[in-house]
Amino acid sequence: MWVYDKKLEYPIKIMKPNPKMASLIITQYGGPDGELAASLRYLSQRFSMITPEAKATLNDIGTEELAHLEMIGTMVKQLTKNASLKEIQDSGMAPYYVDHDKAIYPASAAGSPFTAAYIQSKGDPITDLYEDMAAEQKARSTYEYLLNMADDPDVIEPLKFLREREIVHFQRFGESLRRVQEYLQNKKRFSMPAK
Amino acid sequence: MSRNELLQRLTAVDFYLTDLHLYLNTHPDDRDALTKYNTLVKEARQLRDEYERLYGMLMALTTPSKYPWQWIENPWPWQSEFNFELAGDD
Numbered sequence: 001m002w003v004y005d006k007k008l009e010y011p012i013k014i015m016k017p018n019p020k021m022a023s024l025i026i027t028q029y030g031g032p033d034g035e036l037a038a039s040l041r042y043l044s045q046r047f048s049m050i051t052p053e054a055k056a057t058l059n060d061i062g063t064e065e066l067a068h069l070e071m072i073g074t075m076v077k078q079l080t081k082n083a084s085l086k087e088i089q090d091s092g093m094a095p096y097y098v099d100h101d102k103a104i105y106p107a108s109a110a111g112s113p114f115t116a117a118y119i120q121s122k123g124d125p126i127t128d129l130y131e132d133m134a135a136e137q138k139a140r141s142t143y144e145y146l147l148n149m150a151d152d153p154d155v156i157e158p159l160k161f162l163r164e165r166e167i168v169h170f171q172r173f174g175e176s177l178r179r180v181q182e183y184l185q186n187k188k189r190f191s192m193p194a195k
Numbered sequence: 196m197s198r199n200e201l202l203q204r205l206t207a208v209d210f211y212l213t214d215l216h217l218y219l220n221t222h223p224d225d226r227d228a229l230t231k232y233n234t235l236v237k238e239a240r241q242l243r244d245e246y247e248r249l250y251g252m253l254m255a256l257t258t259p260s261k262y263p264w265q266w267i268e269n270p271w272p273w274q275s276e277f278n279f280e281l282a283g284d285d
Contacts, residue, residue, distance in 0.1 A: 175221035
């Protein structure tokens with residue numbers, strides 16, 4: 001089960017509206033390499049994972065991704081809060097606005113709604129952990145592209161924090177993968193006939 | 196301590212814990228990291244208790260509420276008023 005902690009993992013206090021940036025950042029909410037996909041992927045894969053280290057890693061990174069999902073929703077919310085209709089119209093956020101007003105909806109920057117087709121849960125622990133490492137790199141790249149588009153420090157700092165978390169998660173998945181590989185190697189050795 | 200100052204310290208310690216937690220998952224035999232984790236758990240608990248006593252509930256289930264039910268109080272974490280500025284101007 002989960003318990004809600006009524007605070008953010010990292011503070012977000014954006015003073016300047018920027019609907020253009022909001023319509024890009026939403027991709028880390030419901031896009032192909034976003035936080036919702038990450039969380040669902042890890043929290044689903046944990047059910048078939050082996051070794052204590054890898055199970056805990058999927059469980060806990062899957063949980064941290066939910067905190068990141070909340071941070072992304074918060075950024076989009078604050079970037080649009082005081083934006084005028086005119087600003088929304090001029091910014092390129094109009095297509096999102098006509099479907100969702102300023103509400104938070106899981107979609108990519110290009111407007112594709114979230115789909116479970118973004119993730120896999122394959123039952124093979126090595127396959128899944130390789131996917132997870134790739135997913136962390138894809139998310140890191142996306143944060144770098146978003147940082148290239150950003151000029152407000154109130155937006156840049158939380159994006160930098162999230163980018164760094166992808167690197168730490170990649171590292172932890174790599175360590176989990178090595179443990180799983182060791183375990184499978186040993187298992188094979190032990191199950192061989194005595195002679 | 197002011198609300199923002201207390202929240203900033205708790206956020207920092209909780210983040211340290213989150214990161215150590217993930218590290219310990221793949222390094223369960225690192226005694227130094229485990230000692231650090233156990234020390235920080237105590238520090239975080241003190242900061243959390245202090246914040247909740249002065250400024251309201253952070254977690255249901257583990258925190259009693261004053262009357263009337265405090266959980267529903269604004270602001271929520273996604274509102275900018277909830278958050279502190281990192282520049283340390285508080």
